[in-house]
């Protein structure tokens with residue numbers, strides 16, 4: 208049966224030829240991509256790195272070097288975000304501090320943020336999950352007032368804006384990712400942007416000392432990209448998604464990834480897909496808007512509120528439902544209808560076992576983040592969603608709410 212993957216970027220086969228030729232023949236393809244991302248963010252400099260999490264380690268190490276204050280070892284991260292974020296903080300030899308989030312907007316809880324004792328804080332990290340911008344201008348102001356740095360993590364928000372400025376362009380350093388479920392993908396990849404001269408020097412020095420990604424590894428990545436582009440198609444995804452070797456949909460805590468330069472062959476792909484970002488963003492936004500409208504009449508689904516002056520660049524549409532058992536029932540009904548709805552990150556960072564030893568007691572009180580972890584459902588909005596997708600999802604959810612989720616005979620495929 209056809210099945211919609213939770214998230215993804217279609218890569219037309221024709222793009223493979225162009226991207227590969229560029230990557231192999233044009234020595235400046237990576238530099239051009241870096242300039243494009245700097246321009247996108249409004250910053251003056253940019254560097255490409257093997258992954259977003261590796262880029263975050265480089266950014267935090269550069270911050271540590273520039274601030275030159277050995278007491279500043281804490282990095283404030285949102286209590287609900289990608290597990291790679293606290294893993295990178297630890298990899299950089301720093302200590303993650305958790306700030307609660309507002310479950311209505313998924314943004315850092317600004318009241319809580321202002322109450323932090325900033326005396327040992329190096330930086331504040333944002334999240335912008337699912338392409339929904341955080342209160343970036345407010346967080347930037349709080350960081351400035353507190354005299355700490357800000358890392359705008361736009362791994363999922365390339366193409367989103369807040370107050371007329373691009374996500375990833377706030378604070379001192381911005382971060383983008385080209386991993387699989389992001390706004391565009393080259394399978395692996397990350398980027399940093401900054402305009403801060405001293406930070407730029409520190410990043411530049413680190414970047415130059417990174418080993419290159421071996422060509423053989425990039426060759427395998429290109430083959431994986433080809434498989435990805437085929438398997439994302441709903442007909443094939445329906446067949447392969449249960450294959451255990453793909454490890455799809457698992458969130459694991461991982462902290463042993465390599466720090467390497469990004470390979471220029473992958474830059475060909477990211478560059479070609481960046482050129483189509485406006486089109487992807489518009490399609491995803493239309494799908495998200497149609498879903499939001501269709502789900503509005505369903506009692507029991509709370510939509511995440513968009514902050515005033517934010518323009519999302521959705522990778523998925525996040526909504527909240529009453530509790531974990533209802534959520535399991537709804538996801539099951541959507542699964543039977545061929546829709547890859549997910550629970551996103553399974554836990555608030557306060558409850559991730561690998562982090563327990565590194566957190567302090569006061570950081571465990573993050574009820575907003577825990578509520579989101581228990582209640583969130585993300586829905587696909589990628590370009591493979593069919594024309595009447597929103598109405599069909601709404602119908603599937605309505606009948607699941609009505610209690611018919613146990614018998615799947617009456618759940619029709621969203622795609623048939």
Ligand SMILES: *Cc1c(COP(=O)(O)O)cnc(C)c1O
Pocket residue numbers: 258259260261288289291292334336360362363384385386395396397
């Ligand atoms: C994906 C992601 C990262 C890490 O990016 P990778 O390229 O996967 O290493 C960091 N922060 C957030 C919010 C992410 O979603």
